[in-house]
Amino acid sequence: MIWEAISKLGLFPAFLWPPFIVPVEPGGVTIMKTFVNGLMSGQLINATLVSLQSLLLGFVISVVVGLVLGFLIYSSKWIEDTLGFVVTALQSVPNIVWLPLAILWFGLGFSSVLFIVVLGAALSITITSSSGFKSVPPIQIRAARTMGASGFQLFRTIIFPSSVPHIISGLRLAWALAWRAVLAGELLGGGGGLGTLLDMGRSIQAMDLVFSIMIIIGIIGTLIDHVVFLQLEKAVLKRWGLQSNTA
């Protein structure tokens, strides 16, 4: 309501503060209209798909890399002291800082975006998974060892599944990081996608487009977090008996 009122009062020109639903003059711009038109013309949909593709691919690579590094750090004190230290150090650098370097290495576009995503998400998964592996209750490990488990078999059958709740929360965090990294990367490093479109909207001063994109970004972020991760986390906590099942 306030939004609409400000846009009608004409404090700002319509291209800087476009009305949401009701146009200022008949047939004028509104965010809603741009949003719908953008969806219809495929421009927004295409950009969304490009971003989601980077996100998914980057996330999958991050999970694999993160779990492997997490396992290595868990399995050897020596690797923990070296690699673990490097990972923690790298993680304290905001990943967008890597973008100039990534552009030098991979050029503008998809690969650079992917690099930024993997860097951010994989490091986060490495840290949460190795701490998850380390916090497996010793009693479970001793019980498995007394029944004959050892080495990688012990890891696969007990240590990994036992840390799943921990890892899932880590994945949820990594997913949010990855989504941010995709957009930041696209905004500055090109590659198509919502971030690039956002930058274009800024340069042609089409705030209606900019707002439409922001809405999509918000919706996708929230939707995936709530529909996928929150549900997964709930199910896992229940199954692992970590939540009082009063419900």
Next chain:
Amino acid sequence: MMADQIVLENIHKTFISKRNEPLHVLEQVELTIREGEFVSLLGPSGCGKSTILNIIAGLESPSSGQIHVNGRSISGPGNDRIVVFQEAGLFPWMNVLDNVMYGLRLKKMKRKEAREKAIAWLKKVHLGKYLDAYPYELSGGMKQRVAIARALVMEPEILLMDEPFAALDEQTRMVLHQELESLWRETGKTIIFVTHNIREALMLSDRIVLMKTRPGGIKKQYDVQAARPRNPSDSVLVHLEQKILVELEDEMEKVLREEFGIDYSLKKNNIHSDSRYDMGGYI
């Protein structure tokens, strides 16, 4: 006479404490256990009971000394010796049936066969109706039943139990004592049972190994020659309980004196309170 199955010779164990000082937990432990015997290790907490059990299990190695099981020196955990812990140690993401099948699947047993064996054992511990339940849905006593089934399904020759019933209420514990005794009679396993509860030791064992502290080790051993199934009011048990209590009081006094650093002395006329049968919290 049954053959000697487990032989500990001159076992010493020293831990390095957090402050980097050596902690001599076990000194010169000599213990021989025969096949099919039910032996309790009895003593106040901290005297090294779990350490001895873990050494026999192969989960810890002794600092020095020899340990032989069936004539062979051991170098790690083995399927012939399975441990049941105080905290059942079930795997929370597996249902009851999968928990019990876990060890069999490690041995690469076919799923169907493992399943049948697991179900048979779960029925023996009266959990036939809980195959699909998850550990968080079970009571403490039921969890221990699962842990016992999970150990016995492996058909170990030796069952090692580390205060398996200490966290349970009195009623549940009494029921499980009876069940354990009959499982033992049925299967003929060797059982080593760690406890700090004299009555529990008396009710279950053929032999009680009384332990001492600082340094930890074996103080005395008692054969329990009472008829089975055991009856708590059996005069043999009552008499033996008195004998063990006298020894324990010495030990407790020593512990308390060191703990408080003063000339602590137990009131001899106060020893009839029930709590002294349970040495968990230094009375």
